[in-house]
Amino acid sequence: MRGPSNYSPLAMSDRPNLKDYSLERLRECFVGEGLPAYRADQIAGWIYQRGVEDFAEMSDLDRALRERLQAEWQIRCLEIDRLDRSTDGTLKAILLAADGAQVESVLIPEADRTTLCVSTQVGCAMACTFCATGALGFTRNLTTAEIVEQVCRMREILDEPRKITNIVFMGMGEPLLNLAAVSEAIAILVNPKTFAMAPRRVTVSTVGVLPKIEELLAVAPINLAVSLHATTDRVRDQLVPLNQRYPLDALLDLLRKLDSVNHRRPVFFEYTLIEGVNDSLEDARRLPALLRGIPSKLNLIPMNPHPESVYRPPSDAAIDAFLRVLAGAGMTVTLRRSRGDDIGAACGQLALRRTGAAAA
Ligand code: SF4
Known part of the structure; x- marks a missing residue:
């Protein structure tokens, strides 16, 4: 499955959904996109353990990463x-x-x-x-x-x-x-x-x-x-x-x-x-x-x-x-x-x- 490849915003319907990925596959996907694997763990923790589905609230991610995720992924379906x-x-x-x-x-x-x-x-x-x-x-x-x-x-x-x-x-x-x-x-x-x-x-x-x-x-x-x-x-x-x-x-x-x-x-x-x-x-x-x-x-x-x-x-x-x-x-x-x-x-x-x- 495709992961994010650049910073330009994708149409919502084209964005992959984070919940389609097990944590293992999300780590692989992030590494393939040049992000450290631990970012996948952080995001999974926000979504599944804290119930947060808005990138803007994921306070341990830097702003540039939050904006990139917002432009390229979706969470809710x-x-x-x-x-x-x-x-x-x-x-x-x-x-x-x-x-x-x-x-x-x-x-x-x-x-x-x-x-x-x-x-x-x-x-x-x-x-x-x-x-x-x-x-x-x-x-x-x-x-x-x-x-x-x-x-x-x-x-x-x-x-x-x-x-x-x-x-x-x-x-x-x-x-x-x-x-x-x-x-x-x-x-x-x-x-x-x-x-x-x-x-x-x-x-x-x-x-x-x-x-x-x-x-x-x-x-x-x-x-x-x-x-x-x-x-x-x-x-x-x-x-x-x-x-x-x-x-x-x-x-x-x-x-x-x-x-x-x-x-x-x-x-x-x-x-x-x-x-x-x-x-x-x-x-x-x-x-x-x-x-x-x-x-x-x-x-x-x-x-x-x-x-x-x-x-x-x-x-x-x-x-x-x-x-x-x-x-x-x-x-x-x-x-x-x-x-x-x-x-x-x-x-x-x-x-x-x-x-x-x-x-x-
Ligand atoms: S028809 Fe009903 S009982 Fe049979 S497999 Fe489908 S959902 Fe289950």
Whole structure:
């Protein structure tokens, strides 16, 4: 990627964004432009640790350098366009990119943590049939700066002393189909001189883009989440069309081999429970055998209904029965009740209000 090469001001749209660069790459870029590498560290400290996005305020840079940076780079690329607050405290933001693209982020405050769910694409090409984003289709990949900026903008709306403690790549899009930008964003999140997040507090979720999983886990010892949602290929083909290319056996075989690659961290399996589709006791009985040999935790998520979907959540009694079978088999399983479903922020609901707004 190009860096600054002279002092003449560039048009804003031609200026590279500092947030597109991991600190390592920014140092290389600065050195290539005749600047000392430590300048990159100083600027990253201002942006990520102090939240300063105006070169004029970076007081340990001399004036000539501030003017040069101002003329050749940009820092900000997303602005919050709309913010909805759920009755349970969940916040959903629609952020606007320079080209008008809408990016959705969800902030989930809890007693002991604050999780931010970020998007990696505008829309999604995976077309999962239970997901509102899948119905939108794919528009474009987000840049690294647009992924990182979701963290910057959303941390600004938190009341002190609350801080973002966990980041999950579970918003709009399939992260592994935008892996270059996602990898660079992870490098920025976990670097001690930028966001300094512990890698174990970062989770990337995939529906199973097999050829990219090992590459992702080589970036940092983060958590891997896999959207499973079915115990047979017949049902998974229907819910997650990518399964037709990478079926269950191939997915689970790869995950079994990952133990050493994945720094011995468990894989988090997500299983959306849908009435009459994947919630039978036979499904529950098949799960322990399917996941055998994979250090894992299973998250059950009752389907979040939305008007575009024919799917519904199972009854509480059916969920309890499903859970009892899994507990009896000794599985580590949690039931994740939806957060923010009244504002269209729950899993599988992103893009709902946007499509609603567009239609209005
Ligand atoms: S569940 Fe994830 S991968 Fe599937 S369509 Fe929705 S956003 Fe895309």
